Structure formats: structure tokens, C-alpha cells
Amino acid sequence: MFAAALTGCGVTQHAYSPAKKFSPQQLQDDYHIYRTLLEKHHPGLYWYMPKDSMDQYFSVGLSQLNDSLTEAGFRKTLSYVTSHISCGHTSVRGSKGFSRYNDRIRFSKMFPLSVKTWSPGDKPGDDIMIITATLNRKDSLLKRGTRITSIDGFSVSAINDSLFHFLSTDGYNRTHKYQTLSNRGFFGSTYTGIFGLKDKYTVGYIDSTGKESVATLAVFDPAKDTVGRAMIRNMQRPAVPSRKEIRREEQSSVRLLQVDSANHTAMMNLSSFGRNYGLRKFFRQSFHNLRKHKVDHLVIDVRGNGGGSVTNSTLLSRYLTDHRFRIGDTLVAVSKKSEYDRYVKNHFWNRLFIGFFTKKKKDGLYHFGYFERHHFSPKKKDHFNGKVYVLIGGNSFSATTLFANAVRAQDNVTLIGEETGGGAYGNSAWLIPDVTLPNTGVRFRLPMFRLVMDKDAPKTGLGVQPEIEIRPTVESVRRNADFKLEKAMELIKADKAAKSGVH
Numbered sequence: 001m002f003a004a005a006l007t008g009c010g011v012t013q014h015a016y017s018p019a020k021k022f023s024p025q026q027l028q029d030d031y032h033i034y035r036t037l038l039e040k041h042h043p044g045l046y047w048y049m050p051k052d053s054m055d056q057y058f059s060v061g062l063s064q065l066n067d068s069l070t071e072a073g074f075r076k077t078l079s080y081v082t083s084h085i086s087c088g089h090t091s092v093r094g095s096k097g098f099s100r101y102n103d104r105i106r107f108s109k110m111f112p113l114s115v116k117t118w119s120p121g122d123k124p125g126d127d128i129m130i131i132t133a134t135l136n137r138k139d140s141l142l143k144r145g146t147r148i149t150s151i152d153g154f155s156v157s158a159i160n161d162s163l164f165h166f167l168s169t170d171g172y173n174r175t176h177k178y179q180t181l182s183n184r185g186f187f188g189s190t191y192t193g194i195f196g197l198k199d200k201y202t203v204g205y206i207d208s209t210g211k212e213s214v215a216t217l218a219v220f221d222p223a224k225d226t227v228g229r230a231m232i233r234n235m236q237r238p239a240v241p242s243r244k245e246i247r248r249e250e251q252s253s254v255r256l257l258q259v260d261s262a263n264h265t266a267m268m269n270l271s272s273f274g275r276n277y278g279l280r281k282f283f284r285q286s287f288h289n290l291r292k293h294k295v296d297h298l299v300i301d302v303r304g305n306g307g308g309s310v311t312n313s314t315l316l317s318r319y320l321t322d323h324r325f326r327i328g329d330t331l332v333a334v335s336k337k338s339e340y341d342r343y344v345k346n347h348f349w350n351r352l353f354i355g356f357f358t359k360k361k362k363d364g365l366y367h368f369g370y371f372e373r374h375h376f377s378p379k380k381k382d383h384f385n386g387k388v389y390v391l392i393g394g395n396s397f398s399a400t401t402l403f404a405n406a407v408r409a410q411d412n413v414t415l416i417g418e419e420t421g422g423g424a425y426g427n428s429a430w431l432i433p434d435v436t437l438p439n440t441g442v443r444f445r446l447p448m449f450r451l452v453m454d455k456d457a458p459k460t461g462l463g464v465q466p467e468i469e470i471r472p473t474v475e476s477v478r479r480n481a482d483f484k485l486e487k488a489m490e491l492i493k494a495d496k497a498a499k500s501g502v503h
Contacts, residue, residue, distance in 0.1 A: 016097040016098065016100065016101045018070060018071070018072065018098070018101065019070060020070060020071070021068040021069060021070055022068060022069060022070075022071070022074065022439060022440055023068055024065055024066055024067060024068060026439035026440065027065040027068075027069055027074055027439070027440070028062065028065050029438075029439055030074070030437035030438065030439045030440050030442065031061065031062060031065055031077075031078075033340045033343060033435075033437055033438070034078060034435070034437060034444065035058050036338065036339070036340055037338060037340050037343070037344065037435055037446060038085070038090075038446070040334075040335050040338035040340075041333075041334065041335050041338060041344075041446055041448060042085070042087070042090065042334075042428065042446065042447060043332060043333060043334045043365075043428050043447065043448070043449060043450030044085070044086075044087050044427075044428035044447070044450045045085060045087075047086065047087070047171075047428070047450070047459075048085075048086035048171050048172065048461055049084055049085060049086055053084075054084065054085070057080075057081050057084045058081060060080075060081070061077050061078070061080065061081040064077045065077065071094065071095060071098060071440050071441070071442060072193070074440050074442060075092055075094065075442055076166070076193065076194065078092045078442060078444065079091075079092045079166040079167075080165055080166055082168060082444065083164075083165055083166055083167055083168050083169075084165075085168070086168075086169065086170065086171050086172065086461070087168060087170065087427070087428045087447065088168050088169045088170040088173075088176060088397060088398075088421065088422065088423075088427065089168075089398070089427060089428055089429045089432055089445060089447045090168055090428070090444070090445055090446070090447060091168045091444065091445050092442065092443070092444045093434070093442070093443040093444065093445070094442065094443070095436075095440065095441030095442055095443065096436075096441060096443075097441055098441075108222070109197060109199075109219045109220065109221050109222075110135070110188055110189070110192070110197070110219070110220050111187070111188030111189070111191055111192050111197070111201075111219065111220070112134055112135040112136045112139075112188070112217060112218070112219060112220035113131055113133070113134055113135075113142070113148075113187070113188060113217070114131070114132050114133040114134075114184050114185060114187060114188065115129050115130060115131055115132055115148065115181070115182065115187045116129070116130045116132050116182045116472060116477050117129040117130075117156065117160060117178055117181050117182055117187070118178045118182070118471065118472050119174070119178065120471060120473075125155075125157045126157065127155075127156045127157040127160050128147065128156065128472075128474060129147065129148040129149075129156040129160075130145065130146070130147055130148070130474060130477045130478065131143065131144055131145065131146045131147075131148060132144060132182075132184075132477070133184065135220035136217070136218060136220055139217070141205070141207075141215050142203060142205060142215060142217060144478075145477070145478035146205050146206070147205060147206040147474060148203060148204065148205050149204040149205060149206065149212055150202075150203070150204035151191075151201055151202070151203055151204070152195075152198075152201055152202050153202065159191070160177075160178070160181065162194065163177075163181060163190050163191065163194060164177045166190070166193075166194060167180055167181075167190070169421065170421070170422055170423030170427055170461075170463070171423045171425070171459075171460070171461025171462060172460075172461035172462065173394075173419065173421060173423065173461065173462055173463050175393070175394040175418050175419050175420075175421060175463060176394045176395075176397070176421030176422075176463070177394075178394060179393060179394025179395050179418075179421060180394070182394075183395070197219065198219060199218065199219050200216055200217065200218055200219065201216070201217045201219070202214060202215075202216060202217075203215050203216075203217045251277050251278055251282075253271070254270070254271050254272045254274070254277045255268075255269065255270050255271075255272075255277055255278075255279060255282050256268070256269045257269075257282075257286045257289065259289060259290070259293050259295060261293040261295075263496075264293065264294050264295050264296050264297065265295060265296075265297045265298075265299075265492060266289075266290055266293075266295045266297070266298050266299070267298075267299045267301065268286060268298065268299065268300045268301065269301045270300065270301065270302050270305050270316075271302075271304045271305050272305055272306065272307075272308050273305065273307055273308030273309050273310075273312040273313045273316075273399045273400065273403075274308035274309060274312075275308065275309045275311075275312070279309075279312045279315070279316075280312070280315060283315055283316060283319060284382070287319050287379075287382040287383070287384055288382050290382070290384055290386075291382050291384075295384075295386060296386035296387065297386055297387045297389070297492045297495065297496070298384060298386060298387070298388050298389070299388075299389045299390075299391065299485065299488045299489075299492075300316075300388060300389070300390045300391070301391045301485070302390065302391065302392060302396050302400045302403065302404070303391050303392060303393040303395055303396060303417060303484070304393075304395050305395070305396055305397070305400040306395060306396075306397045306398060306400070307397050307398025307399040307400050307401075307422070307429075308398070308399055309399065310327060310399050310402060310430075312399070313399035313400065313402050313403040314327065314376055314402070314403075314406075316403055317376070317402075317403050317406040317407055318376055318377070318378055318379045319378075319379050319382070319383060319384055320378075320383075320384055320388055320407050320410075320413065321376075321378050321406060321407055321410065322378060322385075322410055322412075323378070324375040324376065324377050324378075325375065325376055325406050326371070326372075326373075326374065326375055326376070327371045327374075327376075327402060327451070327453075328371065328372070328402075328426060328451045328452055328453045328454070329372065329452050329453065329454060329455040330367070330372055330450075330451070330452045330455065331367065331368040331371045331372055331430065331449055331450070331451050331452075332358075332365040332366060332367050332368065332449065332450055333354050333358060333365065333366040333368075333431075333448050333449050333450075334364075334365060334366070334450075335366075336351050336354045336355060336366065337351055343435050343436055343437065343438060344433050344434075344435050344446065345433040345434045345435070345436070346433055347433070350431060350433055350448060353431060354366055354431075354448070357370070368430075368449065385412070386412065387412050387414075387492070387495060388407070388410075388412060388413045388414070389413075389414050389416055389488040389491060389492070390404060390407065390413060390414070390415050390416065391416055391417050391484050391485065391488060392404055392415055392416070392417045392418065392419070392420050392464065392466055393417045393418045393420070393421075393484070394418060394419075394420075394421045394463075395421055396420040396421055396422065396463075396464075397420065397421040397422040398422050398427060398429055400420065400422065401420045401421075401422030401423065401424065401427070401463065401464055402422075402453065404420055404464045405424060405453055405454075405464050408464060408467075414467050414468060414491065415464070415465075415466045415467045415468070416466055416467070416468045416470060416484055416487055416488055416491075417466050417468075417469070417470055417484045418466060418469065418470070418471060419462055419463035419464060419465050419466065420463035420464040421463060422463060422464070423461065423462070423463060424453070424457070424460065424462060424463055424464045424465070425452065425453065425454070425457055425458075425459045425460065425461070426450065426451045426452040426453050427447075427450075427451055428447040428449065428450045428451075429447050429449065429451065430447070430448065430449035430451065431447070431448040431449055432445050432446065432447050432448070433445075433446055433448070434446070468487060468491075470483055470484045470487050
């Protein structure tokens, strides 16, 4: 969440204050470390932004540090500069002090709306924004499905364009930024992080008659609006689940297979490729069940999958692919150490990892040769040979992009939805330690490796493209329709009808 990035390290839990300001010298010292570590270690710093242009953004950031700032102000500056690296794995976080503080005051005032926002085409300035949830439940005007046209006099397109300057993404991908703002709670926290929190907002909207109207929207204040509900919840607290129950619930929320044995169709939901969800066993059992029930049409939903373990994403690819494949053509780090490594988490182990698994070549880069050379073969046991429909979107990131890219070219695989949030050409990731700046405590993620999936592919700066593009519509959002899944089921129905000779 954008708001969760605004505070100071070295401050005890009880001493932390969001109003504390840091001197220009403290800010500039932290900024120097931030820039030096990026220039020394980041393998994709100049991938999409030429060095002279990136230097200008670094200079713009430094020019904003001539006066004292709170951690929130400093974080805002770093986020602006970081977004122009065009790397979705490089982002800024709040200090540990702020994280603890934020946990204690998470029921403070907040922007009251969650929204779905997108561009219906490639024309600038035509952004759409629909309310998907409201915290002010007594508000009878601005409810779910209402289309917003402006906030405090600024159009939706102008607001999105301003917020985009503080959001990281791979290359020139805008789908990921739209989706980030559409994730629950993110628009409000990002909006107030940039424009500030107010007690009231003037919201332009389209009313039930189709005319544009204006309403005054009050900030959501839990102390006033949810006291009664909070008391009831506290009186009826459920029993604390066991660790085993918690783990089972977490796993089922991340990976789930549903089989319609009568129609030989299945749906696999995967919201992560993380290491802690038992995916190896899940894949083994799932594809065994698909063969057992003679499933010939499989939908795999990775729209909410932000990535995780490449080992897990590669394993899924092996159950589906019909050919040998590599993760990528090149996987390199640019440096093993720098003068400020002490601020990088696990810097000793990171250096050991690069030293042990890579080899420095004539180009001066440290190549991870195993993944550059190794070909992965299709699984033989329980390999799936039926039709596959992969649902993708702006939240499909990192290892999920590798999966989509690995299976995209196959005749029996169809990608449906919107472009992935992760770059189709490659990304900077793999090993991503946190850096903690010593004066403010602000943290940022620092990727150590750069992966190019296909060196002969054009570096467009976009995500993996769907073969059937399905964008949101006002009506589909209003009725809370899963329009991408609906399209997949429509294709499955048509394919089954064609095979059975039914017209």
C-alpha cells in the first residue's frame, strides 16, 4: 500500500512520530546512498531510461531535499525518482518504525472509496473510473457502480497521470499501473499520499439519469463511523484457529483446482508461485486428477498472481508445454559489492550467491550460466495435452510472466484478458534484497539480476500480450461480472459444440 512507506528507522516503537522532520543533510546523505547503490547494483537502471535522462531525474530528486522533510515527504521524492527506472521490482517502502506505527493507527481517517480504473483504448485522456466499494455505507449517491468523472476539480485522466509518476512498472506498461490503483484500497492510499488527506472531497459523477453531478464526500473516520460495529465484533470474536488450520486456509486461497467431471472441464486458480504453498504437491495431484477425470479443457487463472518462485512457475510450464524451453537467454548481475553494502539486507549472502553461482565474462557482467544454458523438458507423467485457457492481466507479474511467455506460442494454449504487468522482454529481479537508509529508515527493493527471456524479441516495454484481449466495460464492472472467465467458458462451449457436431 502506498501509504505504508512513510517513516523512520532507528526510532523506537513508542517514540515514532510521522511529523518528525529530517534535516536536509540527513536526507541528502540517504539520497546519496540510494543513488549510489542503484548505480552500482541495479542491472536494469538504463534499460528503458537512457543514462542522461535518468541522471536528470536523480537531479530532480536531489533538488527537492534542500529543506527539512518528514519521512512521508522523503518517500514521495524517492518514489517519483524510482518510478522512472521503469522496473516493477524496484519500489520504496516505509521504515520499520512507520510499519509498527501504521499497524497501531490503521483505523485512522482514510479516503472512503475503492475504484476500478482503466483506459478503454489507446487514446490518452479517456480514462474511466467506477466505484467498487465505499466505506461510508450511509452514502446513497456514491455507491458501487457509480462512474466518477472528477475529484476536487481534476479529471480522472489527470489524476491517474499524476499518480502514475509514483508507481513502478516494467518498461512502459500502463496496464499494471491501472490495475495497481484498482486493487482494493490502493487508489485511496496512493491518492492521499500524493495529494494529502482531507476531511471532505468534491466528487464529480454520472447520476442515475446520465447527467454529470457533483457531491461532497466526507473522509471515512472509523472512530465515528464504526464504533458500534467494532464493539459488536469484539464481543463476538471467533475462536483462534490452529496453525494447521491457518496454513490450510492460506493454501486454499492461493491454489485451488475445481473439476467438472461431467463436462471434462477444470478451473485452476493460482494467486502466487510462492514457495510456502505446497505447489509442487498441488501440481502433481492436480494433473493426476485431470488425467483421471479425462479433462480436456483447462482454465488457469493467474490474473492475481504477482509471481514468486521461478522453480514453481517452470514446473507448471512443464506440465503444459509441448517442447523444451529455457527460462531466458541471459541472466546477469552487474556487481558483487559496493561501499554501501552494509545497508543492504543479507549483503554477505548475496555476494556469496553471486560469487558461487555466476561467472564474470568478457562483457564485465556476472552470468548465471545454468539458466542461460539449461533447457527444461515437458513432464511425461500426467502431462496435460488438452485445450488450455490462461487468464492474464495487470497483476500477472514476475514469474507469472515467465509462465505466460513459455506457453503462449502453443496451438492448444490461448491467453485471454489484458497484457501482463510483467515485461515480455524480461525483468530485473531474481535476488531482491531490501536496502534500509540509515538516517530516515526508508527502505527500497534492489534487484540484483537482469533476465532477458528472448534477446531477439523487440524490447517494446510492454507485457506479454493476450491472444484474445478482453478489457473492462462500465456495464461489466457494475454487475461485478467476471468477463474474462465468461469469454473462456464461451470458447470452451464453442469448441465442445464443434467437436460434437452441434451447431
